[in-house]
Amino acid sequence: MTTLDTVLAEADRQLDQSLERLFELIRIPSVSTEPHYAAACRRAAEWLRDELASLDFDASVRDTAGHPMVVGHGPKVAGPHVLFYGHYDVQPVDPLALWTTPPFEPSLVPQPDGETFITGRGASDDKGQLLTFIEACRAWKTVTGSLPIQVSMLFEGEEEAGSPSLGPFLEANADDLRADTILVCDTDMWDRETPAITTMWRGFVSEEFEVTTADRDLHSGMFGSAARNAVQLLGSIIGALRNEDGSVAIPGFYDGAIELPAANKAEWERLPFDAEKFLGDIGLSIPAGEAGRSVLEQVWARPTAEVHGVWGGYSGDGFKTVIPAKAGAKISFRLVAGQDPHRIRDLFRDFVRAMIPADCSVTFKAYGTAAAQSMPLDGKLLTKAKEALTTEWQRETALAGTGGSIPILGEFKERLGMDSLLIGFARFDNRIHSPNEKYDLSSFHKGIRSWVRILHAFTEA
Structure with missing residues (x-):
C-alpha cells in the first residue's frame, strides 16, 4: 500500500469527523453584508485560524477595514508552493420562510437516488468547498506528519460583499502571500460525475x-x-x-x-454539451449572440x-x-x-x-x-491536477470556461503576479445564494480525496 493509498484511506476514515467540523463552521452565521453579524464573521475567522494552528500552520487573524482575513503558512517543504484561497462569509438567508431546515443548523438529508445533501447556508458557498482542502491537509498530516508540498492559505470574510478589503490587503502583504500558484475552490463540476478545472473567465x-x-x-x-x-x-x-x-x-x-485558442476550442468540442437543451431548459430555442459562433463560444469566449x-x-x-x-x-x-x-x-x-x-x-x-483571464492548458500544475482529478472521479476532467467574471482573480494577478487554478466540487443545483442551499455529501467526500491526490501529484511537477 503506497503512502497515497494510506492518506486516502485516512480521509475516508475521518469523514464523520470532517463533517462535524463542517457543521461547526456552518453554525457560525458569518453574513458579511449585514453589520449585526460582524462578531460572527470574526468568530468564523478565529475558528479557521484555530483549525490551521492544529495542523501546525503559522496562522493568524489579520484585521482589515472590514471583516478580517485569515492567513496560514505550513512548514516549508521542497517542491511547489501553493496558496489556497477560500471565503468564510456567506449570503443573507432571506427569505427565511422558504427554508425547509434552519439555515444555520446543518443537517444530512438522504435523497431517493442514494445521494445525501448537507444543508445549510454556506454548505457549498464556500465553507464546504474550502474545508475539502483543509481536511485533505489533515489526512496528509495524520499519516505522514507533514504536507507533501509547501502550503499557505488565505481566507477572506467579504467575498459576498464584493471583496472591498482584498486588494489593499494583498498589496500590503504581497511578500508574505506570494506562491507559485493560487488554488481556488469556489467553482462547479462539469456535471454530477465529471470534475472540471475552469481555465478561462471573462x-x-x-x-x-x-x-x-x-x-x-x-x-x-x-x-x-x-x-x-x-x-x-x-x-x-x-x-x-x-x-x-x-x-x-x-x-x-x-x-x-483575441479569438478562442484552437486548443481551447478542441477541448470544448469534446465536452458533452447540448445547446438545444441548454436553451430549451429556459424556454428558448434561438441563440441570440454572434452569428456563426457556437453557444459555448457565445457564453464563454465572446x-x-x-x-x-x-x-x-x-x-x-x-x-x-x-x-x-x-x-x-x-x-x-x-x-x-x-x-x-x-x-x-x-x-x-x-x-x-x-x-x-x-x-x-x-x-x-x-x-x-x-479584465478577462485564462490559463495555458499545458501548464505543469494544471496538467498534474487534471490527471489527479481524472483518476479520482474515473471521468476525464473537463477544462472548461465560464461566462462569468471573477474579480478576485484579477486582484491576485495584479497585486501578486500569480495565476489561479480553479477547482471546485459544487454542482449546479446547489442553490447557492438561495434558500435551502446544499452541498452533496459525495462532493465533500470526493473533494477531500481529490485534493489529497492533487497535493501528491504536485510533488512530481
Whole structure:
C-alpha cells in the first residue's frame, strides 16, 4: 500500500469527523453584508485560524477595514508552493420562510437516488468547498506528519460583499502571500460525475447612465412630437447596441479581442454539451449572440453587451399621458482577452454621447471592472491536477470556461503576479445564494480525496 493509498484511506476514515467540523463552521452565521453579524464573521475567522494552528500552520487573524482575513503558512517543504484561497462569509438567508431546515443548523438529508445533501447556508458557498482542502491537509498530516508540498492559505470574510478589503490587503502583504500558484475552490463540476478545472473567465464593465431631455415631465397633448421623449431616446440608444447578427455595434468594441485558442476550442468540442437543451431548459430555442459562433463560444469566449434594468416615465396602475424628462438604464459588458475594460467604458460613453441631441444631456455612473483571464492548458500544475482529478472521479476532467467574471482573480494577478487554478466540487443545483442551499455529501467526500491526490501529484511537477 503506497503512502497515497494510506492518506486516502485516512480521509475516508475521518469523514464523520470532517463533517462535524463542517457543521461547526456552518453554525457560525458569518453574513458579511449585514453589520449585526460582524462578531460572527470574526468568530468564523478565529475558528479557521484555530483549525490551521492544529495542523501546525503559522496562522493568524489579520484585521482589515472590514471583516478580517485569515492567513496560514505550513512548514516549508521542497517542491511547489501553493496558496489556497477560500471565503468564510456567506449570503443573507432571506427569505427565511422558504427554508425547509434552519439555515444555520446543518443537517444530512438522504435523497431517493442514494445521494445525501448537507444543508445549510454556506454548505457549498464556500465553507464546504474550502474545508475539502483543509481536511485533505489533515489526512496528509495524520499519516505522514507533514504536507507533501509547501502550503499557505488565505481566507477572506467579504467575498459576498464584493471583496472591498482584498486588494489593499494583498498589496500590503504581497511578500508574505506570494506562491507559485493560487488554488481556488469556489467553482462547479462539469456535471454530477465529471470534475472540471475552469481555465478561462471573462472580464466585465458595469455602467449606469441617465438621459435628460426637458426640464420636467410634460403633458403629451401639449408637447407631444415637439418635445423629446427621454424613454424613446433611451430606447434608441439601447436598440443601437446590437447589430442584426447579434454582434455589439459600438465602434472599436472588438479591437484587440483575441479569438478562442484552437486548443481551447478542441477541448470544448469534446465536452458533452447540448445547446438545444441548454436553451430549451429556459424556454428558448434561438441563440441570440454572434452569428456563426457556437453557444459555448457565445457564453464563454465572446464579448457581450447586456441591459439589466431600465426606468423612466409612469409605470403605475392606470394611465398617465406623460412625456418623461428622464430615463436610465444599467448596462454591462463581458469581455475577452485583449479588451481593456477602461477603454471599453470610454467607447461606450462616446457611443452614447454621439446619440444625445444638442439640447439634451446624459450622465454616467461607473461600477466595477475586471479584465478577462485564462490559463495555458499545458501548464505543469494544471496538467498534474487534471490527471489527479481524472483518476479520482474515473471521468476525464473537463477544462472548461465560464461566462462569468471573477474579480478576485484579477486582484491576485495584479497585486501578486500569480495565476489561479480553479477547482471546485459544487454542482449546479446547489442553490447557492438561495434558500435551502446544499452541498452533496459525495462532493465533500470526493473533494477531500481529490485534493489529497492533487497535493501528491504536485510533488512530481
